[in-house]
Amino acid sequence: MTSDECSRSLTTLRWVPDMVSGLVRDIRVRWALEEAGLPYRIETVDFGEKDLPAYRILQPFGQVPVYRDGDVTMFESGAIVHHIAMQSANLMPNDAQGRAHTLEWMFAALNSIEPVVVPLAEIDLFEPDAGWAQAQRPAVLTRLESKLADLDRVLAGRAYLISQFTGADILMATVLNILRHTTLVAQYPHLAAYHRRCLARPAAQKAAADQLAFFAAAAAPDPDPVH
């Protein structure tokens, strides 16, 4: 699924710590490209390079991923997944109503769910001992549980967010991945089954394995440290 000759490239970090490996947002793009069956190659940026003007022209916030498809260069994982989805019936229905609902759930994943997921992960992963974090955590958890319960009701009797698998499911499943350090998703049976169903897809498995292998290779010790 990769080719040095192809017109699509995905830029990600050269290496990340284990704590966030598997969560870097390039996985959304890898997954979408695998579902769509589109070849791509990987390019990398170092932590230090992210803040250089040449990279900021491509990604104004100094983040990853950046995606190139021929002459089009894009940032924002949600927009990139949409761009790829518009090229594949595997990721987007062909009718206007189906497209509207796909985009609705893409925004829901990133604007209604992710903003209540990330604060819990930030507390638990980065500030577990801070006084403010422990004081705030119950309210953060309550707000998140309310949204997860809403999603659980939506997913009762549904395989995916709309009537077929779409790019919205890629975004929602990878948002839920951010809670992997908790047992929260497992407490909502429809949501948990949905999350498992998404992650079991061959394209999801390949994207996850590819991302892990990529960062593991970057972290491996120099095979010939003498030279």
Added chain:
Amino acid sequence: MTSDECSRSLTTLRWVPDMVSGLVRDIRVRWALEEAGLPYRIETVDFGEKDLPAYRILQPFGQVPVYRDGDVTMFESGAIVHHIAMQSANLMPNDAQGRAHTLEWMFAALNSIEPVVVPLAEIDLFEPDAGWAQAQRPAVLTRLESKLADLDRVLAGRAYLISQFTGADILMATVLNILRHTTLVAQYPHLAAYHRRCLARPAAQKAAADQLAFFAAAAAPDPDPVH
């Protein structure tokens, strides 16, 4: 711009407190419809009704707005603005690259900027005296200022986020409105000029005036309280 007969309806709250009047997300949809010159009518939902099953079918998180366009019912303000933008060259370029970049900035507004804006507003408007909030505020502010500086660089020498006004500017400008209780935006000259430019558009002014008038009318005392 309203008609009881037309096929487009926007559902918002019947009334909100002054503190959030002007910030309710239906303003994004009002603004987009005014830019596109599309007639619509307003429907309302009460706070209590938001949690009823009949409303949750339309909006699974019990929020506003909900938008109907003929047979299509949608939630998520970002998706609704995109749906409207696809119907108007005033809000979306016609070429694939322009559309990709519009969507990129729509997601940037709601997934890269709003999530660092909202925490500051939540602290300042809802938890100004909480110990955790004051302990966390400096870090929240630093993160926000970094993103505002990034945006300021992007907007140097540009009138809008891409080469024409689009739905992305509606989302970005209304995200920046959430900071109206601060002088933060004014500290970034390109960003401040951009924000003023967006809000000065006749469609923005009409949308803001319409929303304020709508909530003011709902809050007005009964004109004939004896009967």
